[in-house]
Amino acid sequence: MSVHIGAKPGEIAERVLLPGDPMRAKWIAETFLEDAVCYTQVRGMLGFTGTWQGQRVSVQGSGMGMPSASIYTHELINEYGVKSVIRIGSCGALAMDLNLGDVVAAIGSATDSNMNRSRFDGLIDYAPVADFGLLRTAVDTAAAQGVPIRVGPILAADAFYTDRPDLYDALALYGVLAVEMESAAIYTIAARYGAKALTILTVSDHIKRGEAMEAAQREQGFSNMVRIGLDTIIS
Ligand code: HPA
Numbered sequence: 001m002s003v004h005i006g007a008k009p010g011e012i013a014e015r016v017l018l019p020g021d022p023m024r025a026k027w028i029a030e031t032f033l034e035d036a037v038c039y040t041q042v043r044g045m046l047g048f049t050g051t052w053q054g055q056r057v058s059v060q061g062s063g064m065g066m067p068s069a070s071i072y073t074h075e076l077i078n079e080y081g082v083k084s085v086i087r088i089g090s091c092g093a094l095a096m097d098l099n100l101g102d103v104v105a106a107i108g109s110a111t112d113s114n115m116n117r118s119r120f121d122g123l124i125d126y127a128p129v130a131d132f133g134l135l136r137t138a139v140d141t142a143a144a145q146g147v148p149i150r151v152g153p154i155l156a157a158d159a160f161y162t163d164r165p166d167l168y169d170a171l172a173l174y175g176v177l178a179v180e181m182e183s184a185a186i187y188t189i190a191a192r193y194g195a196k197a198l199t200i201l202t203v204s205d206h207i208k209r210g211e212a213m214e215a216a217q218r219e220q221g222f223s224n225m226v227r228i229g230l231d232t233i234i235s
Contacts, residue, residue: 002075002079002080003071003075004042004043004045004071004072004075005039005040005042005045005047005060005072005075005076005079005080006039006040006041006042007039007040007047007080008039009080011037011039011049011080012039012047012049012058012060012076012080012082013049013056013057013058013082014056014081014082014083014084015055015056015057015058015082015083015084015085015233015234016057016058016059016060016076016082016084016085016086016233017057017058017059017060017085017086017087017088017226017229017230017233018059018060018061018062018069018072018073018085018086018087018088018182018186019059019061019062019087019088019089020061020062020063020064020069020087020089020181020182021061021089022044022045022046022061022063023046023061024061024222025046025047025048025059025060025061026038026046026048028048028059028088028226029048029050029059031223031226032052032226032227032230033048033050033051033052033057033059034050034051034052035050035051036048036049036050036059037049037050039058040060045060045061045062045063045072046060046061047059047060047061048060052230052234053230053231053234055234057230057233057234058082060072060076062087062182062186064160064181064182065158065181065182066111066113066115066156066158066181066182066184066185067115067185068182069087069181069182069185069186070115070185070186070189073085073185073186073189073190073197074189074193077189077190077193077194077195078193082195083195083196084131084134084195084196084197084198084233085186085190085195085196085197085198086134086138086197086198086199086200086229086232086233087182087183087186087197087198087199087200087201088199088200088201088222088225088226088229089180089182089199089201089202090180090201090202090203090204090205090222091104091154091178091179091180091201091202091203091204092178092179092180092203092204092205092206092207093177093178093203093205093206093207093208094155094168094171094172094176094177094178094179094207094208095150095152095172095175095176095177095178096208096209098150098177098178098203098206099203099206100203100204100205100206100211100212100213100217100221101202101203101213101217101221102148102150102202102203102221103142103147103148103149103150103200103201103202103203103221103224103225103228104149104150104151104152104154104177104178104200104201104202104203105130105135105138105139105142105149105150105151105198105199105200105201106130106152106153106154106180106183106198106199106200106201107129107130107135107151107152107153108127108128108129108130108153108154108187109128109129109153109154109155109156109183109184109187109199110153110154110155110156110171110176110184111128111155111156111157111158111184111185112155112157112158112159112167113156113157113158113184113185114158115184115185115188116128116184116185116188119188126188128156128183128184128185128187128188128191129187129191130187130197130198130199131190131196131197131198133196134196134197134198134232134233135151135198137232137235138198138200138228138229138232139151141228141231141232141235142228144231145224145227145228145231147224147227147228149200149228150177152175152176152177153174153175153176153177154176154177154178154179154180154183154199154201155168155171155176155178155179155180156179156180156181156182156183156184156185157179157180157181158181160181165207168207168208169208172208178201178203179207180199180201182199183199186199187199198232200225200228200229200232201225202218202221202222202224202225203221204218204221
């Protein structure tokens, strides 16, 4: 068992979907996986292992924000031998041509987090990026499923509520599509410990237009993203 995950060795698959919300991990396990078994409930951060198309896959809640996501990503890779992780989550859109329910794949992740700055002693602005193979597979998989997917850079922010919307406007000028809160840390830790990582997101709200998804819209949008994530992680 690791410090924060109550699984025994071998209980977690080498391929893991990483939603932020533990209840979404449960929903994914119950809705999509066969023979899903819960392997951890430590701190309520649920994790399940089952099969998708006959292949072993785990789904582990990561919590919100980079400190929490870092803990789970680190322990999955270093304590349980996980080889690839795909974060699936929601984001607030900045790009005006994105709409609620759209699926975004993060090719790279800018961040205001101090975690990477302290990692490189403030001397390097490390650029956290997706694994190219996973990204290419996700794009092909989305095309095969008939789901449009937008590939581009995003912002991993420390704070959900910001006093500086002007900084979001500035990032949008540089093609940053959307804001979420975990991807930069997940990409960095995967790179550091030799695993593959990707982030796939559904637009749950539009920051500039002040729009938010209805509950019914949410489930359909999230289902598209989960199917892309599952088909990508087993290939
Ligand atoms: N900010 C950060 N994370 C998010 C948002 C947002 O507006 N929407 C969904 N996840």
